[in-house]
Amino acid sequence: METLGALYSSAFPPAAKWGFKDIPDLKGKVVIVTGGNAGIAKVMCRELLNHNARLYIFCRSLPKAHEAIADLVKETGKNNVTAIQCDLADLPSVKRASQEFLGKERELYILFNSAGVMSVPLDLLTAQGYDLQFGTNVLGHFYLTQLLLPTLLATAQRHPGEVRVVTTSSSAQQGAPSGGIRYELLKDGPLRNKKATSDMEYYMSKWGNAVYAQELGRRYGSRGIFSASLDPGWIRTNLWQYQGFVGRLTTGWILADVDHGALTPLYAGTAPEAAKCKNGQFFVPWARPGRARSDTEGEEAGKKLWEWCEEQTRGMY
16 A cells, blocks of 8 residues: 555645745755756756756766757856766766866755666666666766765855755655565676566666665764655656657656656755755655655665665775
8 A cells, every 4th residue: 555655646746835936046056967968857957057056967978968058058048057977877987977076166065866767678787787777876876976975075064954965766666676675686697687677677776766865864964964865756758768658658648747847856955944854855746755665764774775885886986
C-alpha cells in the first residue's frame, strides 16, 4: 500500500500552493544545475536566472549547453550563466568540471544534482564500467558533491542557513528490490547480465538518490548544509524515450509539463520554509514535504551506500 499510495500521489498530486513567484531573490548566490540544458532542469535554470542567481550549467555536451544558454538569455534577458562540460558517466570528466568551476568561484550556495538517465538499454555503461543509470544518477553526483564539498562548507560557514544540496530522486525509488540496492549488480559482469534489468537498475538509482540525501544531511547538517531529495512528479520529458509504447501512452495521457516538474526541486532549493524541514527531507509534487520509501531513512543503508561510493572513487581526489 505504501508503494501504490506514493505512485498515485506522484501521478495525481494536489494543486500546487507554491509557485515560481515565491522564489526569493537570489542575487549574488552561485548555483550549479547538472543537466540544465533540457527538460525540468532547463526550466529550473530559467527561473533561477529570473531571480538573479549566478548560474552554472553542468552538461555532458557543451554545444547543447550553449544552445540552451542562448534560449535562456533570450527568454530571461539575463546573461549571468556559464556552461561547464561535465559527463557524470565519466569520473575524470566530473573532476575536470569541478576544477574548472573552482577556478572561477570561491562560493557555492545551491547544488542541484538534477541530471539523470532512465530505462536505457542494459548494455550501456559508464566509462568506468558501471551501470549507466546508477553510475550517472548516483555515483557521478556523489563524486561531484564530494569534490565541491569544501566550497559548500566554506560558504555555509560564511553564510549560515543558505547552503543546500538538492538531489533528484523519483517515485521510482518505490520499485527498488528488498534492501534497496543489490551492489553486486552495479558493475558490468556475468552476474549483472544474468540477474539485472534496466528497470531494476533505474529503481535502485532513485532509491540511492533518496538514501544519499539522507546521509549527506546526517554527516554535514551540523556544519550548515541542508540536504534534500525529491520526486518531481510524472513529467513529460525525454527521459521516456526508451519506454516504447508505454512511454508514448504515458506521455500523452498522465504526464505533466516541465514547468510543473521544476516546482518541487526549486522549492527544495530556494524556499525558506523548505529548509525548516528535517535535514535529508524528501519532497513530493507539487512543492511539499513527503516521504520516500521508509527503508531509505535507515542509517545503516546510508552508511553502506556512502562507503561504497567512497570505495569506487578512492584515489581520484
